[in-house]
Amino acid sequence: MNDPAELIAVKQIDGVVEELQVRDSATSIGEHIVEIVSDSGEGAQKCGQTFGIVSARMGNGVWTVEIIPAEIQPPARTPDGASGIRIRLGDSLMTNMGNDANLVVAFNEQVLRSRIASNAYDEKTVVLLDNMWASDRDEKIRQQYADALLEFAEYGLEVIELPIQEECLKVVPDPRKGKNMFVLGMLAHMYSRDTEKALAEISSIFARKGEKVISTNHALFKAGYKFAYDSIDIHYEIASHSEPDKRMVVMNGNQAVGLGIMASGMELVAMYPITPATSASHFLADEFQRVGGFVHQAEDEIAAAGFSIGASYAGKTACTITSGPGIALKTEMIGLASMAEIPLVIIDVQRGGPSTGLPTKVEQSDLLATLFGAPGDSPKIIMAAATISDCFHFVILARKLAESFRTPVILLSDANLATGVQPFERPEVNDDWFSSPIDQSEWDKKVSAYDWDEETGLSARPIPGMRGGEYVVTGLAHNRYAKIAYDATTNQAGCSMRSRKLAAMVQTLEPPKVHGDPEGDLLIVGWGSTLGTIEEAVGVARENGHKVSSVHLRFLSPFEPGLREICSRFKQVMTVELNYSDDIDSPYITDESRRYSQLAQLLRAHTLLDIDCWSTVSGNPLQPGKISRVIIDRAIQIEGEN
Amino acid sequence: MFGLKSDWSVKANDRYFTLDDYAGAEPRWCTGCGDLAILASVHRVCREKQLLPEKTVSVSGIGCSSRLPHYMKTYGFHGLHGRALPVACGVKSRRPDLDVWVATGDGDCFSIGAGHWVHALRYNMDMTVLVFDNGIYGLTKKQTSPTTPEEYQTNTHPSGAVLPPLNPLTVSLGVSNISFVAQMVDWNPPLLYETIKAAHEHKGTSFVRIVQRCPVFMDVMNDEMLDDPARLLLLNHEQGIPVPDGVGKLFENQLDHDPGDLSAALGLATDLSKIPVGLLYRNPDARMYNEISSNGLDLSHEEKLAGVNEVLDKFLI
Numbered sequence: 001m002n003d004p005a006e007l008i009a010v011k012q013i014d015g016v017v018e019e020l021q022v023r024d025s026a027t028s029i030g031e032h033i034v035e036i037v038s039d040s041g042e043g044a045q046k047c048g049q050t051f052g053i054v055s056a057r058m059g060n061g062v063w064t065v066e067i068i069p070a071e072i073q074p075p076a077r078t079p080d081g082a083s084g085i086r087i088r089l090g091d092s093l094m095t096n097m098g099n100d101a102n103l104v105v106a107f108n109e110q111v112l113r114s115r116i117a118s119n120a121y122d123e124k125t126v127v128l129l130d131n132m133w134a135s136d137r138d139e140k141i142r143q144q145y146a147d148a149l150l151e152f153a154e155y156g157l158e159v160i161e162l163p164i165q166e167e168c169l170k171v172v173p174d175p176r177k178g179k180n181m182f183v184l185g186m187l188a189h190m191y192s193r194d195t196e197k198a199l200a201e202i203s204s205i206f207a208r209k210g211e212k213v214i215s216t217n218h219a220l221f222k223a224g225y226k227f228a229y230d231s232i233d234i235h236y237e238i239a240s241h242s243e244p245d246k247r248m249v250v251m252n253g254n255q256a257v258g259l260g261i262m263a264s265g266m267e268l269v270a271m272y273p274i275t276p277a278t279s280a281s282h283f284l285a286d287e288f289q290r291v292g293g294f295v296h297q298a299e300d301e302i303a304a305a306g307f308s309i310g311a312s313y314a315g316k317t318a319c320t321i322t323s324g325p326g327i328a329l330k331t332e333m334i335g336l337a338s339m340a341e342i343p344l345v346i347i348d349v350q351r352g353g354p355s356t357g358l359p360t361k362v363e364q365s366d367l368l369a370t371l372f373g374a375p376g377d378s379p380k381i382i383m384a385a386a387t388i389s390d391c392f393h394f395v396i397l398a399r400k401l402a403e404s405f406r407t408p409v410i411l412l413s414d415a416n417l418a419t420g421v422q423p424f425e426r427p428e429v430n431d432d433w434f435s436s437p438i439d440q441s442e443w444d445k446k447v448s449a450y451d452w453d454e455e456t457g458l459s460a461r462p463i464p465g466m467r468g469g470e471y472v473v474t475g476l477a478h479n480r481y482a483k484i485a486y487d488a489t490t491n492q493a494g495c496s497m498r499s500r501k502l503a504a505m506v507q508t509l510e511p512p513k514v515h516g517d518p519e520g521d522l523l524i525v526g527w528g529s530t531l532g533t534i535e536e537a538v539g540v541a542r543e544n545g546h547k548v549s550s551v552h553l554r555f556l557s558p559f560e561p562g563l564r565e566i567c568s569r570f571k572q573v574m575t576v577e578l579n580y581s582d583d584i585d586s587p588y589i590t591d592e593s594r595r596y597s598q599l600a601q602l603l604r605a606h607t608l609l610d611i612d613c614w615s616t617v618s619g620n621p622l623q624p625g626k627i628s629r630v631i632i633d634r635a636i637q638i639e640g641e642n
Numbered sequence: 643m644f645g646l647k648s649d650w651s652v653k654a655n656d657r658y659f660t661l662d663d664y665a666g667a668e669p670r671w672c673t674g675c676g677d678l679a680i681l682a683s684v685h686r687v688c689r690e691k692q693l694l695p696e697k698t699v700s701v702s703g704i705g706c707s708s709r710l711p712h713y714m715k716t717y718g719f720h721g722l723h724g725r726a727l728p729v730a731c732g733v734k735s736r737r738p739d740l741d742v743w744v745a746t747g748d749g750d751c752f753s754i755g756a757g758h759w760v761h762a763l764r765y766n767m768d769m770t771v772l773v774f775d776n777g778i779y780g781l782t783k784k785q786t787s788p789t790t791p792e793e794y795q796t797n798t799h800p801s802g803a804v805l806p807p808l809n810p811l812t813v814s815l816g817v818s819n820i821s822f823v824a825q826m827v828d829w830n831p832p833l834l835y836e837t838i839k840a841a842h843e844h845k846g847t848s849f850v851r852i853v854q855r856c857p858v859f860m861d862v863m864n865d866e867m868l869d870d871p872a873r874l875l876l877l878n879h880e881q882g883i884p885v886p887d888g889v890g891k892l893f894e895n896q897l898d899h900d901p902g903d904l905s906a907a908l909g910l911a912t913d914l915s916k917i918p919v920g921l922l923y924r925n926p927d928a929r930m931y932n933e934i935s936s937n938g939l940d941l942s943h944e945e946k947l948a949g950v951n952e953v954l955d956k957f958l959i
Contacts (some may be wrong), residue, residue, distance in 0.1 A: 057959040249957035259957075263950045267938070268736055290949030292938025296735065299761035303728035306721070306758075310732020313719060314699070314740060318732070336722055423959055429950045431943045438737075464717040464733070464740055467696040472666070472711045472718030483667075484712070 026192050026237040031061075031090025033098045034191075036183060037115060038107035039076045040069050040083040043180030048085030049421065050205065051187050054197045055087070056250035056423040059240030061094035062087065063532070064252075065621055066419040067115070068360035077133075077141070079114035086120075089191075091239040094422065095387070095532020099625035101125050103190075103234070105183050107164075108133055109148035116155060118620060123156030126234070128186075130179075132165035162231070171223050172216060181217045185224025192237040195225065247426040253391040253417030253529075257347055258283035260395030261319055262291045263427070265435035266345065268318040270296040270307040275359040276415040277323045277349035291434075301326040305333035305346070312337075312344050313473060315438035315463040317399055319345040324353050324366050327373070334408050335374030338498065340473045341450065341461070343402035343409075345395065346370075350414040350528075352619045361619030362415040364528050365579040367598040370410045371557055379499050381405065382557035384412040386531035389424035390554070391417055396433050405501045406461055412556070414578070416529040416621045443469030449482040450497070457500030502558040509555060511562030516542060516549030521638045523570035524550040524631060525611070526577065527599055530622050534576055537627035546635035553599070564607040571638050575600040576627060577615040663695060664688040666715045676828030676854035676864075677706060677774055681713055683835040684743070684772070687842055688716075693741055700743040701730040703750035706781050706856075707774035710745035724755030727762035727771070734767045735935040742769035743842075749779050752788040752808055763817040765931035766846045772838065773849070775810065776856035777863040784859040791863050810851050811911035811922060815904065821846035821928035823907065824883065824921045828854040829868065832886040833919065840883050840921065846930055853917070867917060875910070877901075877920030885920075893919075 034051070038044040045066055052064040067084040074081035088098040100122040106112050106129045115121060133145040152159050168175030168182045175182070181202065188198050199218055206214045228234075251259070257280045261269060269288070271281045285295045298304035301322055308318035322330060327348050337344045352358025353365045370382055381401050385391045391413055398409040443462045449471035451459045459480075462469025471482040477491040478484055485491075514523075515535050526534045531552045541548040551566055553559065567573045581597035582589045596604065600613035614630050616622075664685045671677045688698065698716035702708035704723035711718025717740075721729050730744045751759050751773050762771070778796065779785040785798040789810065793802035814823045822844045826837040834852070841848035855864045867873050876893035878885060881901050890896065895916060899906060907923040910916075941949075 059959070248959040249954060250959055251957045255957070259950070259954060262953065268732075268935075270732065287949075287953045289938055290953060291946040292941035294735070294935050294937060296935060298728065299757055302725060303758055303761070306725045306728030307732035307735065309721075310701070310719070310729040310734075311736050312732075313729070314733045314737040316736040318736075332722055333725070340721075426954060426958060429947060429954065431947045434943050434946055462717075464699050464737065465696055467694075470695055470715055470717050472714075472720055474712075474720040475722060476720070 026235045029236050029238055031088065031092070031094070031098075032102045032191070032236065032238065033086060033088045033100070034187065035067070035084060035086045035101045035104040035115065035120065036180075037067060037082050037084035037104065037111045038180070039081050039111065040072065040074050042083070042107050042176060044084040044107065046205065047180035047184045048087050050184055050198065050201050051193070052087045052089070052421050053250055054188070054193050054201055055089045055191070055238075056248070056421070057197050058194050060089045060238055061092050061241055062089050062250070062421060062423060063094040063096055063098070064088070064419070064421040065097045065416060068419075070358070070360050077108050077110040077144075079110055079117065082111035082114040084111070089238060091241050093241065096536060096624060097621050099623050104128065105187070106130065107179065109145050109152075112152065113148070121157060125157055127152065127157050127159045128232070129159050129161050130164040131161035132163075134161070160232075167223060167227050168220065171219050178217065178220045181220040182224035182227070185221040185226075186228040186232065188221070189225045189228035190232060190234045190236060192235070248423045249426045250421060250423040251388065252419055252421045253385070253388050253413055254280035254349065254419070255283050256388050256391035257321070257395055257413060258287065260392040262288060262293065263392070263429045263433050264396040264399045265317075265433055266319050266399055267291070267293045267316055267435075268296065268308065268311045269293070269321060270298050270304040270311075270318060271321045272298050272301045272304045272326065274301070274323045274326045276351055276418045277321050277326070277347070279418065280321050280347070280349070301329035302333060305330040309333060309337055309342055309344055312342050313464075315465070317343045317345065317403055317435065319347060319395075321347040321349070323349050323351045324369070325356060327366055327369055331369075331373040334380065334410070335376070335378040336475045337408040338374065338378035338380050339475050341406040341459070341498065342473070343399075343406055345398045345402055346408060346410045347395070348410060348412050349418045350412060352617065358619045360415065362529070362621055363578050363617055363619065364412070364414060364530070365598070365617070366412065367527075367556060367579070368601070370412065371602075377495050377499065379502050380407055380557060381409040381502070381505065381555075382412065383409065383555055384528040384553070385417060386528060386552055386554065387424065388417060388420065388422045392427055401505070405505055406459065407498075407501060412528060414529050420529070438463055438465065440465040442467045448480045450478070450480045452480055452497040455500075456504040457497040458504065506558045506561055509558075509560045511566065512551050512553060512560045514549050514551050514566060517547065518549070519569035520547030520549055521571045521642075522546070522548045522631065522635050523567060523573045524548065525553065525567075525573060525575045525599065525603065526550065527553040527556060528578075530576060530578065533622040533624050533627055536624035537631055540624065540628035541631045541635055544632060546632060546639070548631055548635050556599070556602070559606055563603065564609065567603070567607050567609050567611065572612060572634070573603075573609060574612040574614055574634060575603065576622070576630070577613065578617065578622065579615055580617050581613045581615045659689055659692055659695065661685050661689050664715055666713045669713045670709065671706060672858050674855065674857035675706070676776065676852070676856070677710070679828040679831055679834060680772060680774060680852055680854065681710060683831065683838045684710070684714070686835050687839045690839065691842065697739060698741045698743070699733055700745060701726050701733060702745040703747070703755060704781070705747040705750045705779070706776075707745050707747035708750060724750055724753070725758065726750065727755060727758040730769055731762055731765055731767050731931075734769055734932045736939065738768075738932055738936045742767075744769060744771040746771065746773050748773065748775040748777060748787045748789045748810075752810055760813070760817055763814055763847055763849060764819045766819050766821050766928045767932040768845055768847070768930055770838070770841045770848045771850065772841075773810065773851045774854045775851050776854045776860050777807070778856055778860040780856050780859055794860075794862055809911065812908065814849050815908050815911055815923055819928050820849075820923065821925045822848040822921075823923045824848070824850045825917070826850060826852050826919055827867065827874070828852055830889065830892070830919075832889050833883065836886065837883050837920070844924065845926065846928055873917055875916040875918045877910070877918055877922065879921070881924065882921040
């Protein structure tokens, strides 16, 4: 069924192939932002993911971001129930979700309202809307539809009503399951997608469901393709950008995390279901056994951390994957791993907080919680992935660091990376990344269990099974022999040895690279998934003649070296983050009372510079248009002061 | 042995371990504490089984009971309050070659760690779990524990504990996939030794509730039993805990109980008029999670490399 000849055959039957060649003059565009929005369960996301993957396979730059309602089955035809996906595709590398959508396919008019409220559209946005509601049996629905159309017209949207439901009914009896593939077909024609790749992708999506389901979905795709060809006067093409000699893979950040774990040599992931982290474990549940790995679904977040620590202690460095509320629950365990110097990798796919917060939406709000959450001083390494590719490579680095520095390593990702899809160069997996068999040689009894090197704080670690290395791990204050000791000097010594490891680690890091000129008026500092947006926005500001640069931090604990020096070369430094800070113009907020965003707080303490911040907790990924305005406004202000 | 060196005769064994080889630091438990008897039995079982110290891991939480790893000369993990079981399960998950023991208490296991208790029993990983149940928080000085007898005065309930105590046996027996539930008292060393030995020999999670004396903070719970041996009911069976010669005579109440009979075990656990000692339930066929969690340990680097590459290639553009 993957044969493109069959699609062509369909067209031949309809006698349109030759005509297709003649009429098919597509407009060439550099990039477009497409959204598909529907009620939950109508498969808009699957449609958009497939569209994105096919586009990536055609060599386009692609970034996708999901629009996810917090409930599984929210009420139909409600703004809050909007479920969907945004795909930004173009002829260059796409690093973020972009600004206003160019084209939207909506399965009903109500879900559009929430997107309009999120400022996702402007007057140039074209909306293709299923017109089935105009003739609904329920008068109320007909009225809602008519009202909405008036409203959209007032807003300035161009709405094209299409008989999508009606057309789907010609192929399947219940278009609720299948309309998404019809729409995929429509988009495939409108954006000149490779139908062979699309059909192959559909086959792979439904592979588990059998041939019948595959052929139905192929039929829907073809019907949509033909419908667009016949009835929609929109036809674009987007040039390919990827270098032909580079082998690229396309996946989302959670899949990249999963693959990173497989390549890292870790054999155990212990987890408890939590959005938006869990899909990484779903992926591993399917694939982990290929590297002899095992996913343990624990009874709770604490047990997941404890289970991982147990395995790590016994010589098999393990990983636990979670999101903010899970980090809160694991905090005591992470403190234990720090205190007892047990290697452990914790992956935190951040979501909106506080508390249960915004489970499906993005924030970068766990930085301070991961850094300072545990009681007492519990130093640990914290890294943040900025790209999908980082999600893969940083896991491998995390295990290495955890073992080398005998410490927990927290890798921060977020909801934006988790569901964002972006192509990147296929990693060449090196079997040095796998763990060697556990060392079971005899332990030199003269070496203590925490044989701290005074200069680096590092020590070798006896693993159960090593004869002569028997020792007792304890979370109580202990000396270098792992013996409990409450005296004045022991805890001081232990704390300084554990802290020294971070100082030693900084020696292995390079200062971060500045994007743009190394000096100027304004330096933007970011971390995590906002990299693409910030650099795009800085690019816009620079094109407009402003002396703006940016730096993006991959290590949050310890910081990469040289930050004070880098920051000092700019008149002002401002972090841009997805977590809360007080707006300086709000009541009672003064320079003294203002609460800064999380990285800004750390950087102010770290550099002793008056670092400002701009941050938001809207739950949405940052958009380059918005950020470039923020940056340019600030740059103009500084220029005025010059 | 006519002047031969004493260790000459054991050369054939390569290594022979005495009780001293398992004894770690000097115990700091109070005089008269039942924990000392439990530790002595654990040491004896280790010696009897000639466990390799380097392959033995004792895991504990926090509390008086949880000091046990320090008193063993094996690998040990003295972790967080209530969290011994998840750590122990993690140790076993990818190291089936390790012999895992858990020392926990009534507060550690039945209160703060209660969620893990139920689930660890269901995982049924091959390990020996000893609950030192003295019915009181000792290390933090006399607060009510889940098994504190009703009306017993504690620092958190000065007018007496307000609720009936939790019944660890009915809870444990109610967990699906449970494979070994025994109850013992600390003041009968020969039976305690036999119980711990049987628990260690069992494949799966052996749950042993040990009613244990706390001479400092809890008197009624144990004194009652010590003063009135008729309250104890010795469970006899050829599949049960072997009762050493002479020890059985101490029990005026005895019952022939088939440890394969879950309903009968639940009946015994529910009847609060008698305290059953011995093996209540044993199911050697329960599924062991460590057999699942240790899948794939034998994969070579070549196989792993091929595995990752195959999955990566699925994402090739």
